[in-house]
Amino acid sequence: MTKKINREKAKILFAETILKKSNCDLPELKIDFPYYDYAEEINTYLNEGKLTGLSRKALDQIQQEDLFNLEFEEAFQPIYRDYLIFTFQFSTNKYLEKKLVEIGIKASVIGKTEPAGLCPCCKYYSIDFGEDGAWDICPVCFWENGGDGPNRMTLEEAQNNFEKYGAMSQSHLTSIDPEGKIKFRKA
Ligand SMILES: [Zn+2]
Incomplete structure (x- = not known):
């Protein structure tokens, strides 16, 4: 019998394994860093004792809210971990099973997917539900x-482009999640 893993557990397993394996050297994280682009949020991590071992320089920059010039340090890993886990919201259990296989775990992922909103353009359940998704x-x-x-174009134009290119415009192909079409449920 295949073992069952709850989706929350699956997300944590994947995030922690991949961060350890990659030494946090993941392009998707570099692009977003610092994802928590408010000093306040980084300070919350600091106050909770989750960011131990940051350099003096980084601490000064955070204090001066000079986040734009912040360089990646190993000690930021807890922020990366939470961010990676966050990126799996709305993903299907099947997708999480695929991610587990990538780290060598064969399991069936169970649990209810977070309530998601429907993207009016591509018709995937890929955004926040209701008002939160505005x-x-x-x-x-x-x-x-x-x-x-x-969007600087009509919904109809975007839908046609999506059909043609796989994104709302050809130039946005580099900005989308390359696994988006297998990650979320289609309407
Ligand atoms: Zn969409």
Whole structure:
């Protein structure tokens, strides 16, 4: 019998294994760093004692809210870990099973997927549910859930582009999650 793993546990397992294996050298993390782009949030980690071993330089930069010039340090790993776990919200259990296989674990992932909103462009359940999903950017197609304005094109144009290129425009192909189409449930 295949062993069963709860999806929350699966996310943690994958995030911790991959961070350890890669020594935090993951391009997707470098792009987003510091994902928690507010000194306040980094300070919460500090106050909770989760960021031990940061350099004097980094601590000074955080204090001066000079986050733009912050360089990656091993000690930021807890932020990376939480961020990686966060990126798996709304993903299907099947996708999490695939991620577990990548780290050598064969298991069936169980548990209810977080309630997600439907992207009006690509029709994947890839954004936050309801009001929380307003202004969310879809990781599958890059449509911003706020009407034509912020997207600088009509929904219909974006939908046609998605069909043609796999993103709301050809130039957004580099910004989308390359695994988005297998990560989320399609309507
Ligand atoms: Zn979308």
